[in-house]
Amino acid sequence: MTDIITDFNDKTIEYKQLLNDFKALLKKNALKFTIQREIILETLYNSDEHLTPESLHHLMQEKFPDLKTGIATVYRTLSLLEDSNMVTSLSFGAQGKKYELGAKHHHDHLICTECGIITEFVDELIEQRQHKIAEELGFNMQDHSMQIYGICKNCQTK
Amino acid sequence: MTDIITDFNDKTIEYKQLLNDFKALLKKNALKFTIQREIILETLYNSDEHLTPESLHHLMQEKFPDLKTGIATVYRTLSLLEDSNMVTSLSFGAQGKKYELGAKHHHDHLICTECGIITEFVDELIEQRQHKIAEELGFNMQDHSMQIYGICKNCQTK
DNA sequence: CTGGATGCAAAATCTTTGCATGAGC
């Protein structure tokens, strides 16, 4: 029943496929595939962090200094991706929203409040219950996010 | 097993006690108990909604038109309360953060990504699994937070 | 070619801060 995954190397979706999905989405809506949009998608894909519009913009400028993308384009593309459920936004404590690609494999977080280490896990039973709850309350579930806070084994012995 | 709570009438903490906690907190930090701070706490307590700074400010002005509290005071007090863990903030799709009193009974959130409405629930099975997972991974669990995102019944029919 | 996309800068929001005044303690 339990299915705990603690490493993050097996991305579930290939970039190629992701890119194709994006292109299909654009075509379907008579929108255009631009180099800026591609780079935004790629940067999101290659980052394991949750990015703010600003940090995403910054990463893009680092990696592609020649192409000076405007921050407005980043905002516009993130909205587009969010509206079509390709990325999700979250915001913890601090100001501003953070975005991540929804296509990466799903996982929850176990966060040590001492040392900050983050362990990822998935529990099938919880996943199922979440769907059930959403259903019972009439929600069309799209996503979820869960964090457990505690003190990790290592920090307990200090 | 399932224990879904969608209404909010069994507040676990009396307002008196909450107020005392707040006063103790202030005293401990050599801060002052002001009428504005009291009204902010009371408004949070009497609201079943998750409030933005602006909506909180609005409610206060409705109920206490004589006392014209500045929005800056609302922001300052919310920061104070959040720093001392008396309130927690959440932020979903839309812009801006929403605050709620942390002293109310424990619950998780179901958030509509269309209209932003937040429904609360508790599921015993999930609570148990969380403890179990933390244990299995050697964590000493302290707390958790969970949000399910989706589209609410109402928005689905639009 | 044509309509959507971009960059830029201005505008609109949202949040924080400085300062003079007012109020707990």
Added chain:
DNA sequence: GCTCATGCAAAGATTTTGCATCCAG
């Protein structure tokens, strides 16, 4: 009385928008 809190307005941040130009299809 001191010191912190408040309100106001100005300053900062963040996000959105208008518009001329550019470019994918």
